[in-house]
Amino acid sequence: MSGMGLFxxxxxxxxxxxxxxxxxxxxxxxxxxxxxxxxxxRDFIHLHTGILTFIRDLLFLNFIDHADTTYWFIFFIIVMYLLFPLLFKFLDTASQGxxxxxxxxxxxxxxLFSWGLFALNPVIFGNVSIALARVPIFVLGCYFAPQIKRNDRSA
Structure with missing residues (x-):
């Protein structure tokens, strides 16, 4: 999944x-x-943590507050899917400059968001940094996609 592919x-x-x-x-x-x-x-048999942990795992809440990175990439993909149309519109409706x-x-x-999250809650920042680190490349894929689609070699 990339910004270019979604473009x-x-x-x-x-x-x-x-x-x-x-x-x-x-x-x-x-x-x-x-x-x-x-x-x-894991939650019922191995760790015996129960239904609440199971629900938190499915909703990625344990990724955010406990650094459970088992399926972090799915959370990242869903967030990028949700944000992409806004990013697309913001970048696509402007002139080249x-x-x-x-x-x-x-x-x-x-x-600023990353810095603010780190300043406010370094633990949560550390937990989600694996996903945050991928945001810039996703955004760059969105930005360069039109040039790549046009086969513009300057991209």
Whole structure:
């Protein structure tokens, strides 16, 4: 999954509801099929932590506050899917010069968010840093996708 791939998908069909539906149908059943048995075994049989931990695991809450990175990439993908149409619209509706300034703005917001999270709660920052570290490359994929699609060698 990349910002570039999602760009191709959304430019083929700009219906946001279809975009979300297609992604959720693609990722959630596979995630649940794999994660539910694993978390059930781990939470009920192996660790005996019970139903609340099982639900927290499925909802990625234990990733955020306990650094359980078992399926961190699924959480990251879902968050990027949710944010992508906004990012796409923000970058795609600007002229070339403004696109670069908007890219810088998005990266600055990301940096401020990361710094703020670290300052407010270094533990949670450490727990989710594995996902946060992938955000800039995702954003760059969104930014360079139009040039790559046009086969612009300057990209």
């Amino acid at each position: 191709y998908s959304l430019t083929k069909n700009d219906d946001i509801c279809q975009f979300y539906k297609k992604r959720l149908v693609r990722i959630l059943p596979a995630y649940l099929l794999v994660s539910m048995p694993f978390f059930a075994w 403004k696109r670069f300034l908007r890219l810088l703005a998005v990266l600055a917001i990301y940096a």
